[in-house]
Each structure stands twice: as structure tokens, then as C-alpha cells.
Amino acid sequence: GNSVTQMEGPVTLSEEAFLTINCTYTATGYPSLFWYVQYPGEGLQLLLKATKADDKGSNKGFEATYRKETTSFHLEKGSVQVSDSAVYFCALSDQSGAQKLVFGQGTRLTINP
């Protein structure tokens, strides 16, 4: 079945560091790919998405490119801030008609000042 694998956390960085959170997927067909973010005590929010190969999603300085050849959708940001501390989830849409998102296990990110 469809699945998403993210890099193990937690990840701790200093402010202004470069961030990469790896995400790879297994899917049949051509899923859409998403990154969601969960700030402490809140529900998940959509951060960015890409619906087809080579698409780049971007938002709030974060970017991710849909790479079909490597089945990856890595999240990057050039200069992180303390306010980026959160749990990040990679997800893919199930194209079987069942209309559901499959999430990775989440990566906790902590940014120190």
C-alpha cells in the first residue's frame, strides 16, 4: 500500500541554519504530495503542496520539489527561525478514490536562538 517515510527526529538547529527534512514515498499511480506543520498545542496546517512531478511547492520560505525519479519530496528552508519550531509531516494523497491522506511519522524540529 501507499506509505510515507520521513527522517527520524528530533532535529535541533540554531537560528539562521539551513534546514532539510527528508521525505520519501511509496505509491501507485501519481499521488499529490504535501507538507503539513503542527505547532505546539495546535492542529495541523497545510504548509505546501505539489500535485505533479517536478512541481515545486513553496510557502513561508519553505520549499519542496516533487521528484518522481527518486520518489522524494524533501522540505528545505534556507534560514530557519525560532518560530519554525514545530512538528512537520509529509503526506501523500491516496488516488484510489478513497479520498484520504497518508502521513509520515512526523519530524520534530527545534530551533535555538
Add this chain to the structure above:
Amino acid sequence: DTAVSQTPKYLVTQMGNDKSIKCEQNLGHDTMYWYKQDSKKFLKIMFSYNNKELIINETVPNRFSPKSPDKAHLNLHINSLELGDSAVYFCASSPRYTGELFFGEGSRLTVL
């Protein structure tokens, strides 16, 4: 004005009890979901409704019974609570199916 609201936010109860969590969305979306997030933050879909019709039931024990009285509401009732039911339960909605889910703040259930 909260888009997806869940009540209660916290619930502490004894094993064997029955409890309900309510969810309402004011976004006009057709599809609503219940997700369970365990202590390791892993998120798993439980149910999905589209216009009050059940479309996903992910091998959830039948102690869990969702009810959708109208497309703006999706409630979750749990019978005979067990320790393993302790988790954060998230309600979400989406417009048709775009993959963009709008989540509530979650309901933390603790079973003692």
C-alpha cells in the same frame, strides 16, 4: 471565528466508560474526517464522511461509532473505553477532495 472546532479539548475518564467528541466546521466543506494521533505523533485516519455518507472506515474497532447529522458536523462516540484509546483525536474537513485538510485543535483523551 474557528473554522473547525472540537469539544471537549481535554477528556479524562475511566476504562469501560462511554464518551463522545463533537466536531463542527463552518467552512462549507463536503468532506470531514477523524484522525487519531498517538503518543509518538503518528497520525492515522479513522473515518471519513462525504455529505453525511461514510466513505472510509479504516479497520477501527466497532466500539468507535461516527455520526454525521449534517455535513457540517461529525461526532465520534466511543464505547467501553480502553487504555489504548488514549490519544489526541483530530477532526478535519476538506472541500471536495483537494488533499488540503483543515484540522481542529484536537481532543486529548486520557483513559485511566
